[in-house]
Amino acid sequence: MKNSILTLLAVAAMLSCNKKDTVSTDNSVDSTDMSSTAPMDSPQTLNDSATVSSTGTDANSLSTQDKSFVDAAAKGGMMEVMMGELAAVNASNASVKSLGKMIAKDHKMANDELKKWAAAANYSLPSTMDASQQKMHDDLKAKKGADFDKAYVDMMVNDHKKDIAAFKIQSKDGTDVNLKAFATKTLPTLENHMMESEKVKSAMK
Structure with a gap:
């Protein structure tokens, strides 16, 4: 047991x-x-x-073409907005008023895109227009009625022809990828502005 x-x-x-x-x-x-x-x-x-x-644009890497384009685009954009807002208020022709509103609105959007690019690239955009651009604005502001309408529409046709040429060059020859994309994206809007300006100009004759 x-x-x-x-x-x-x-x-x-x-x-x-x-x-x-x-x-x-x-x-x-x-x-x-x-x-x-x-x-x-x-x-x-x-x-x-x-x-x-590691992503982003460095302002020091911009070419002379890039800097020239972006400075001109910033100042031109400011002028287009100011002129458009002036036309929306001072024009006597309803079509000219509508044209001014459209151009001002579109260029505000383009200006905002340019500012975003500048902030990311640490690039200082011009804050004012050229003296010649300011004079054009002041001269237009002094006009009234049909004289104002004609002067504004003529200005929009001529300015947008120059803008389109500059944006085409940047979209092909620019060094900065983002600025090239901006130019390419904005071109159809500028071409539409010129087309609409020419329509209004023809209707006013």
Whole structure:
């Protein structure tokens, strides 16, 4: 009887030892798995941030063509908005008023795009028009009635012919990719402005 009890106790003790060894082995496997996977996220995050920060235009890399274009586009855009707003108020012809509103609205949008590009490129756009452009605005403002209408429409036809030529050159020969894209995107709007200006001019004869 005593021998049977001793045998059972010995078996129980062996089973208990085996169970502890199994738990210890499982825990060591889990800790190994965790330590091998934990550090993998860090380098990946750094790589992602490096890729994002490397994008963008550097103002120092702009060519003479790019700088000349963007300065002229900024000043010309300001003039088109001011002239258009003037026509929307001072024109006596309903078609001229509508033309002014459309041109002012479209050029405001183009100006905003140019400002976004300048902010990203750290480039300082001109804040005022040329003296000659300001004189054109002041001269137009002094006109009334049919004289105002004719002067404004003639100005829009002539100005947009020059604008279209400049934007075509930039879309082909510009160095900065974003400025080339801006010129290409804006061209159809400028061509539409000229077409509408010519229509209004023909109707006024």
